[in-house]
Amino acid sequence: MTAPCYEFVGLCVTLPAAPVTAMVERAREIRRRTFVRWAGLEAAAPAWDWHVRYYRSAFKGRPCVFMDHSAIEHVYAAPAAPGRS
Numbered sequence: 001m002t003a004p005c006y007e008f009v010g011l012c013v014t015l016p017a018a019p020v021t022a023m024v025e026r027a028r029e030i031r032r033r034t035f036v037r038w039a040g041l042e043a044a045a046p047a048w049d050w051h052v053r054y055y056r057s058a059f060k061g062r063p064c065v066f067m068d069h070s071a072i073e074h075v076y077a078a079p080a081a082p083g084r085s
Contacts, residue, residue: 004036004037004038004039004040004043004076005038005078005079006038006039006063006064006065006076006077006078006079007076007077007078007079008039008043008074008075008076009059009064009075009076009077010075011072011073011074011075012072012073012075013072015075019059019060020059020073020075022058023057023058023059023064023066023073023075024055024057024073026057026058027055027056027057027066028055028056028057029053029054029055030054030055030056030065031054032044032047032052032054034054034056034065035054035065035067038056038065038076039065039067039076043067043074043076044067045067045069049069051069051070052067052068052069053067053068054066054067054068055067055068059075059077060077062077062078062080063077063078064076064077064078
């Protein structure tokens with residue numbers, strides 16, 4: 001397996017509310033294996049955990065995937081371009 005190409009950005013409770021809300025509103029549900037490809041296996045919850053859903057979207061203009069685990073979003077996004085946050 002190749003290394004994940006998205007980096008952990010944070011949890012919804014520690015990130016600014018407006019970008020998180022926009023991300024969630026644009027989200028499309030994806031399969032766990034797609035999430036793992038972008039964020040890495042260690043980022044994913046166990047496959048049997050039915051409290052988890054996986055999504056793709058954009059966070060602050062960066063493509064992202066996130067895991068919704070018991071209403072807490074764990075956000076992984078493409079690395080920011082140099083000079084951008």
